[in-house]
Amino acid sequence: MADFPDMELVMGDVVIRDDDVVEYHWTLIGDHSGTGNHVHISGFEEWTIGDDGLVAASRGNFDVAEYDRQVAHGVDDTG
Numbered sequence: 001m002a003d004f005p006d007m008e009l010v011m012g013d014v015v016i017r018d019d020d021v022v023e024y025h026w027t028l029i030g031d032h033s034g035t036g037n038h039v040h041i042s043g044f045e046e047w048t049i050g051d052d053g054l055v056a057a058s059r060g061n062f063d064v065a066e067y068d069r070q071v072a073h074g075v076d077d078t079g
Helices: 064-073
Strands: 008-018 021-031 038-049 055-062
Touching: 008 038, 038 064, 055 064
Parallel strands: none
Antiparallel strands: 008 021, 021 038, 038 055
């Protein structure tokens, strides 16, 4: 969170894969504190749900190359 002090995390969707796997789709929007470049990157968390109904494990997924490109060069998503 220190890399994006103005971070906005937007929920895209929640997809139930089966009884114990759920995907939480998100988009991160913000300005990188190191480069000042604007970033707009999407991904998802794959949650494994435990017997208690809570998230037991979370595995993040996003396009690392696209993230790195946007941190280095920014993206214009104003229109």
